[in-house]
Amino acid sequence: MKKSIVILLAIATIMACNKKETTSADNLSADQNEMSASADSGTMAGDSTSTAEAASLNGQDKKFADVAAKGGMMEVMAGELAAKNATNPTVKTLGEMMVKDHTKANNELKQWAAKSAYTLPTGLDADQQKKYDELKAKKGADFDRMYADMMVKDHEKTIADFKKEAADGAETSLKGFANKTIPALEHHLMESKKAKDAVK
Structure with missing residues (x-):
């Protein structure tokens, strides 16, 4: 008799534990649903702000x-060529300055685009690509003159x-x-004119 009471009590305890676990699991999944819903609404609000911007x-x-x-991309690419291929030191220095300054400006523009949800182009247009390829094919003084x-x-x-x-x-930033x-840019123009005079 004692044995059967102990067994019954054990079964009752196990069932009660299981019920508690189920309840807490249900509560957890309800909490997760609530969090997920609020995350969705947050995302939607963020999207609408970006779209508005x-x-x-x-x-x-x-x-x-x-x-x-x-x-900006063209200036960096051409500047890298000049830093490597120029024979005139003024042209080489100009190329190095272009890479440094235009990389900085390009990064600022990318930060603005990310905040404004605007997609910037990721490559040169056909005319720029043609110019770049022509410059890349030049050597020595011809390269220096064309670049300057x-x-x-x-x-x-x-x-x-x-x-x-x-x-x-219209957009303030x-x-x-x-x-x-x-x-x-005005400083770049002045230095470019100096380089052009140096390789005449």
Whole structure:
């Protein structure tokens, strides 16, 4: 008799434990569902903010961001070639400066794009690629002349693009980036002209 009471008590205890575990498991899964729902709503809120930020860009902002991204990539790639292939020390130094300064500017532009949920181009356009390939094929003094000439022309155009964004852009932080970068670009133009004179 005692044995059967002990067995019954043991069975009752096990069943009670199982019931508690089930209940806590149910509560846990309810908590997880709640967390997941709130995470989803948080994500959705984040997405709508990003979308709103991207939507606040006007045509000028988008055009400028694309041109600045591709132009910046071109300056770094061509600068790397100049740092390696230039025979004139002024041209070599110019290339090194372009790589350093334009890498910094490119990174700032990428940070802006990430915050604004805007997708920047990741490669050169066909015309830039053609110019790059032509430059890559040059050697010696021909390379130096072509690079210096390219930097003068590119920076004259780039300064005009950045000034236009600073004046006509709608998105405040992008306008700020353009405005802040203009002095460095003007310095690049001045140094490019010096390099061009050095390899005439």
